[in-house]
Amino acid sequence: MNKYPEEKPPVKPVDPGILPEARTIKLDNRIPVYLLNAGTEDIVRIEFIFKAGNVFEKIPLLASATNAMLNEGTLNYSSSRINKMFDFHGAFINQYTDKDLGGVVIFALHKNLKKILELAREILFLPVFPASELKAMLKKRLRLFLINREKVHNLATDKFYETIFGSDHPYGRQVVADDFNNLEPCMLRDFHKKHYTTGSLAIILSGKINDKVHETINQIFGGLSSRGSSQIKPAENPVLRDSIKTHVKKQDALQTAIRIGSATINKCHPDYPGLKITDMVLGGYFGSRLMKKIREEKGYTYGIYSSVSSLNISGYKVISTEVSKKNTQKAIDEIMKEIRSLQSVPAGRDELNVVRNYMLGELLRMFDGPFAVAESFRSVWQYGLDNSYYYRLAEKIKTIDADEITSLAGTYYNIDELNIITAG
Amino acid sequence: MIQFSRFTLDNGLRILIHEDRSTPLAAINLLYDVGSRDEDPESTGLAHLFEHLMFGGTSEIPEFDRHLQLAGGENNAFTTPDITNYYITLPAENIETGLWLESDRMRNLDLSRKKLEIQKKVVTEEYFQRYLNQPYGDAMILLKSLAYKIHPYRWPTIGRDVSHIKNSGLRKVRDFFYTHYAPNNAILAISGNVKPDKGFSLVQKWFGAIEKRKVATRKIPAEPEQKEARRLVAEKDVPVSALYKAWHMGPRNSQDFHVMDLITDILAGGESGRLKTHLVRKKKIFSDINAYISSDIDPGLIILHGKLMKGVEIEHAEESVRQVINDLKKKYPSSPELEKVKNRFESSLILTNTSILNKAVNLAYYELLGDAEMINREADTFRKTDRKMVMDAANRYLTDTNCSTLYYNSSRQNSR
Numbered sequence: 064m065n066k067y068p069e070e071k072p073p074v075k076p077v078d079p080g081i082l083p084e085a086r087t088i089k090l091d092n093r094i095p096v097y098l099l100n101a102g103t104e105d106i107v108r109i110e111f112i113f114k115a116g117n118v119f120e121k122i123p124l125l126a127s128a129t130n131a132m133l134n135e136g137t138l139n140y141s142s143s144r145i146n147k148m149f150d151f152h153g154a155f156i157n158q159y160t161d162k163d164l165g166g167v168v169i170f171a172l173h174k175n176l177k178k179i180l181e182l183a184r185e186i187l188f189l190p191v192f193p194a195s196e197l198k199a200m201l202k203k204r205l206r207l208f209l210i211n212r213e214k215v216h217n218l219a220t221d222k223f224y225e226t227i228f229g230s231d232h233p234y235g236r237q238v239v240a241d242d243f244n245n246l247e248p249c250m251l252r253d254f255h256k257k258h259y260t261t262g263s264l265a266i267i268l269s270g271k272i273n274d275k276v277h278e279t280i281n282q283i284f285g286g287l288s289s290r291g292s293s294q295i296k297p298a299e300n301p302v303l304r305d306s307i308k309t310h311v312k313k314q315d316a317l318q319t320a321i322r323i324g325s326a327t328i329n330k331c332h333p334d335y336p337g338l339k340i341t342d343m344v345l346g347g348y349f350g351s352r353l354m355k356k357i358r359e360e361k362g363y364t365y366g367i368y369s370s371v372s373s374l375n376i377s378g379y380k381v382i383s384t385e386v387s388k389k390n391t392q393k394a395i396d397e398i399m400k401e402i403r404s405l406q407s408v409p410a411g412r413d414e415l416n417v418v419r420n421y422m423l424g425e426l427l428r429m430f431d432g433p434f435a436v437a438e439s440f441r442s443v444w445q446y447g448l449d450n451s452y453y454y455r456l457a458e459k460i461k462t463i464d465a466d467e468i469t470s471l472a473g474t475y476y477n478i479d480e481l482n483i484i485t486a487g
Numbered sequence: 488m489i490q491f492s493r494f495t496l497d498n499g500l501r502i503l504i505h506e507d508r509s510t511p512l513a514a515i516n517l518l519y520d521v522g523s524r525d526e527d528p529e530s531t532g533l534a535h536l537f538e539h540l541m542f543g544g545t546s547e548i549p550e551f552d553r554h555l556q557l558a559g560g561e562n563n564a565f566t567t568p569d570i571t572n573y574y575i576t577l578p579a580e581n582i583e584t585g586l587w588l589e590s591d592r593m594r595n596l597d598l599s600r601k602k603l604e605i606q607k608k609v610v611t612e613e614y615f616q617r618y619l620n621q622p623y624g625d626a627m628i629l630l631k632s633l634a635y636k637i638h639p640y641r642w643p644t645i646g647r648d649v650s651h652i653k654n655s656g657l658r659k660v661r662d663f664f665y666t667h668y669a670p671n672n673a674i675l676a677i678s679g680n681v682k683p684d685k686g687f688s689l690v691q692k693w694f695g696a697i698e699k700r701k702v703a704t705r706k707i708p709a710e711p712e713q714k715e716a717r718r719l720v721a722e723k724d725v726p727v728s729a730l731y732k733a734w735h736m737g738p739r740n741s742q743d744f745h746v747m748d749l750i751t752d753i754l755a756g757g758e759s760g761r762l763k764t765h766l767v768r769k770k771k772i773f774s775d776i777n778a779y780i781s782s783d784i785d786p787g788l789i790i791l792h793g794k795l796m797k798g799v800e801i802e803h804a805e806e807s808v809r810q811v812i813n814d815l816k817k818k819y820p821s822s823p824e825l826e827k828v829k830n831r832f833e834s835s836l837i838l839t840n841t842s843i844l845n846k847a848v849n850l851a852y853y854e855l856l857g858d859a860e861m862i863n864r865e866a867d868t869f870r871k872t873d874r875k876m877v878m879d880a881a882n883r884y885l886t887d888t889n890c891s892t893l894y895y896n897s898s899r900q901n902s903r
Binding site: 065068080104134146154202210387416420434 | 796
C-alpha cells in the first residue's frame with residue numbers, strides 16, 4: 064500500500080483557447096444556416112428561430128400560444144398524426160417562446176433527419192390553428208397557470224419583471240387568468256403570418272454534420288419562397304422607473320421568495336463582461352459572497368444566486384432566494400450588506416483568483432459538446448455578436464483588477480436603484 | 488458503444504475509465520453505495536444531510552470548493568434511496584485536483600457541531616423549498632408511505648419529517664461516515680480526455696493509501712406482497728385535485744424492469760402516449776398526466792399521476808385511467824406503437840451519451856448494478872422486448888390489489 068501523498072497536485076492555468084466557430088451557409092432562398100460540427104454520436108440538434116417572442120405581442124399570451132399551437136394541426140396533418148410521427152422517429156421536440164424569440168428545437172437521429180425536417184417545415188409554415196384545439200389548449204394551460212401562481216418564486220419573479228419593465232410593456236406585463244379567454248384563431252394566424260416567415264428564420268444546426276446533412280436541409284427548406292423580412296419592430300424600449308419595495312401576499316406560505324435587482328445593460332455594452340465578473344463575485348457561483356454568507360454561514364436558505372441577463376432591448380440583474388418567513392428581513396439586510404461591501408471592500412487576490420479560474424472553466428464547459436456549443440452561439444448571435452464577445456470576456460476575466468470590480472459595483476449596484484420584491 | 492477500462496485497487500475501490508478525446512474536459516463521478524434505504528427509520532434523512540456535510544471541508548482542505556474552482560472545476564452531488572453520488576467536471580489537465588479533493592474527503596472528514604447545525608438549517612429550508620412550500624409537494628411522500636409498509640422506500644430521501652433532520656446528532660453523523668464512506672463501498676468513474684493508464688495511476692496515487700473500512704452490513708426488510716387495494720384521501724389547499732397511483736414492480740435487475748419502462752412510455756411517452764391522447768386530448772379529463780417507473784434497485788414502483796380538469800370528478804378520472812390500463816392488459820400494442828417506444832429509448836440513450844458527465848454517472852451506476860458493460864446493452868434489451876412480454880407484465884403488475892391510490896383533493900370551493 065502506498066503512502067498518501069504529501070504535496071497537493073499542481074494546477075494548470077485554465078485557458079479556453081480557441082473556441083469553435085459556426086460556419087454560415089445560405090440556403091438557395093437565402094435562409095441563413097449556422098453549422099456547428101461537434102460530437103461523436105449520430106444525432107443532430109436543429110433550432111429554428113423566429114423573431115416571435117413576447118416583445119412582439121400586443122395581447123398577453125399571443126406569442127406563446129401561437130408557438131404552442133404550431134403542432135396542433137397543419138394543412139396536411141392532424142395534431143395526433145404529427146405527434147405520432149415525431150415520436151415514432153425518436154425525435155424530441157421542444158417549442159419555446161421567450162421574451163424576444165420564438166422557436167422550435169428538435170433532436171433527431173441522422174437516419175431520420177429527412178423525415179423530421181419535412182415535418183418541421185410542415186409545422187413551422189403550414190399550421191392552421193384549429194379553433195377546438197386552441198380552446199382545449201388554453202383550458203389546459205389555464206390549469207397549469209393557476210398551479211404556478213401558487214408558487215412563491217413565480218409570484219416574485221413575475222412581480223419583479225412588472226416592476227422593472229412596467230405593466231404596460233410586454234417584458235413586464237403579467238398574465239392573468241382572464242387572458243386565457245381572449246384569444247381567437249384569427250389572432251394567432253395573423254401573428255404567425257407576420258412573425259413565422261422564411262425572411263426572419265435562422266437555423267442553427269449542431270452535432271455530427273457532414274455534406275449530406277446540409278444537402279438535406281437545403282432540399283427541404285431552400286425551396287420555400289422567401290417571404291417577410293427580418294426587420295420587424297419590437298415594442299418600444301421600456302422606460303426607466305423609480306425603484307420600489309413591494310410585497311405579494313401568499314396565504315400560509317412557509318417561505319418568502321426574494322428578488323432584488325433592476326434593469327441594466329445588455330451584452331452589447333462594453334461594461335457587460337466586467338459586470339458579469341462583478342456579479343459572479345457577488346452571487347454567481349457556489350463560492351460567492353452571498354452563498355457563503357446567507358447559506359453557509361447563516362443557514363437562512365437552500366440557495367441564493369445573483370445573475371445578469373440580456374434582452375434584445377434591455378437587460379436585468381437579479382438576486383434570487385427563498386427563505387423561511389421569519390428570516391425574510393434578516394436575509395434582505397445581509398444581502399444589502401454584501402452589496403455595500405462589494406462596492407467598498409476590494410476582492411482579495413485569492414478570491415479574485417478563484418473567480419478567474421472558475422469563470423474560465425465555465426467558458427470551457429459552455430463550449431463542450433454539440434449542444435452546448437449551439438446554445439453559446441445562439442446567446443451571442445441573438446444580439447448581433449459573435450465569438451469575439453467570449454474572447455473579450457475571457458480577456459476581461461484574466462485582466463480585471465479588484466478596484467475595477469468595486470467601481471463597477473458602485474455604478475451597477477446602486478442601492479437607490481434596486482427594487483426589493485418579496486412574495487410569501 | 489462506450490469503451491472503458493476497469494481496475495480495482497487493493498482497498499476495494501472500483502475504477503472505470505472511458506476516454507473521450509473530443510473534449511478538453513473530464514468528469515469524475517464517485518458513487519457511494521449508501522442511500523436513504525440504509526437509514527434507521529427513527530432518524531431518516533441522514534444520507535442526504537451527510538451529502539451536505541461532505542462539502543464542509545477537512546482538516547487538510549478546509550474549503551473543498553475553492554480548490555476545485557481554482558482548477559476551473561464545477562461540482563455537485565445527489566442522494567437517492569439507493570446511492571449518494573458526487574460528481575465533478577473540470578479541464579482534463581487538472582483532473583488530479585479532482586482526485587486529490589475526493590480522496591481527501593474519503594480519508595477523513597472534519598465534522599463539527601457548528602457545521603452540522605448550519606447544514607441542518609439549510610436542509611430544513613430545502614425541505615420547505617422543494618416539498619412543503621410547493622403545491623402537491625408532499626404528494627409523493629404520501630404515496631410512497633402508502634405503497635410501502637416496511638421497506639425504507641416508504642420515506643423520502645430528504646427525511647420522513649423535518650424533526651428527523653433537526654434531531655440528527657453529531658455522533659450518529661460520525662458513525663454514518665465510518666460505516667458507509669469507504670473505498671470498498673465506492674465506485675469511481677472517469678470520462679473525458681484522460682488516457683486510462685494515466686487515469687489509473689493517478690487514482691492509485693490518491694486513493695491507494697486509504698484503508699479498507701468495515702462497512703455496515705445491509706439489512707433491509709423485504710416489502711411483503713401487497714394483497715389488497717390501498718387508498719388514501721387527502722384534502723389540501725391546492726387549486727385543482729390530482730390523482731396519484733402506484734403499483735409494485737420487480738427489482739432493477741429483473742427482466743421486467745425494461746418491459747415496465749417501455750409500458751410507461753406507451754402510456755405517457757412524448758405527446759402521443761395513450762394517456763395523453765385519450766385522457767388529455769380526447770376526453771379532456773386531465774390537464775396533464777404522466778407515468779414512469781421509480782428505477783429503484785430494490786423492488787420499485789410504477790407511478791402514475793395527473794391533474795384534473797375543472798368539473799371532473801376524481802372517481803371518474805380514476806375510472807378513465809383504469810380503462811386505458813385494461814386495454815393494455817387485453818390487447819397487444821400494435822407493432823408501430825412498440826417500435827415507436829423502442830425508437831424513443833434508442834434516441835434518448837444516444838442523447839444521454841453526448842455528455843461526458845452522464846457517461847461517468849451511468850458507468851458507475853451500472854457497475855453498482857453488477858456490470859458497467861450493461862451501459863452498452865440497454866438499447867438491445869429494449870429492442871428484444873416483444874408484445875407478449877408487454878401484455879404479460881401489464882397483467883402481472885397493473886392490478887387493483889397491487890395498487891395504492893391517492894386522491895389529492897382540492898379543499899377549495901370553486902375548484903370543481
